[in-house]
Amino acid sequence: MLLRKADELSLLISRLEPVRSLEEMNEILALDKDRRLVIEMIGSCSYVIEWLETGRRPGSRRGIERRAGYQREILTDPAKLPTSSRLGNESHASIEETEVSRFRLEAALRGLTERERSCYMLAHGECYSFAEIAVLLNISKSSVGTYMTRAQRKVADNVSFLILVG
Incomplete structure (x- = not known):
């Protein structure tokens, strides 16, 4: 017509x-x-x-x-991750301490599952909201909250353990 x-x-x-x-x-x-x-x-x-x-x-x-692997990856700059002062360690004086705290944070993140690490890094490293993370990872918003709660608990426990050991 x-x-x-x-x-x-x-x-x-x-x-x-x-x-x-x-x-x-x-x-x-x-x-x-x-x-x-x-x-x-x-x-x-x-x-x-x-x-x-x-x-x-x-x-x-x-x-x-059918996205390619590089389209599914979510890159995160480690410099944007929270420092140890946000995780409970109040001393933050020198470059040496910064390197030590970065090492502690990386060690603490190794204890997370892949999904928990993705949620944690997107929330704290890239400042995404839970809703945005849910869309990016194709999961529900409540699942993001659950993963974040678990990740924060594990990171806090791992950092305090590393501080006691180190």
Whole structure:
């Protein structure tokens, strides 16, 4: 139906083509504007139909379900992770202590499961909210809360153990 309407408008424009007056020019411009609108509607409908038929966004080479490994990775800068002063150790004087606290934090993070580590690093290292983490990791918001509670407890226990041992 949209294709027929676009053809009709094109025929009307071609019939009025030798412009002789300002009124004819305004009429042609109005018809051309309508024809462009109909062509945009055809493009939008084609886009939606292709999306529904293929199950993925038109023009994408692969769907979201087939992402490459580098697209699934969530990179975290270790410098953005909390220092030991946030984890209970109040001394924070020299570079040497900073290196020791970084070592303690890395050792504490090794005791976490992969999911707990991902949640902890996204929350504390990248400052994501629980809702954003849930979307990124494809889990529920309550699961993120559970993982965070476990991770914080394990990190606090591991850091205090490392402080006693070290």
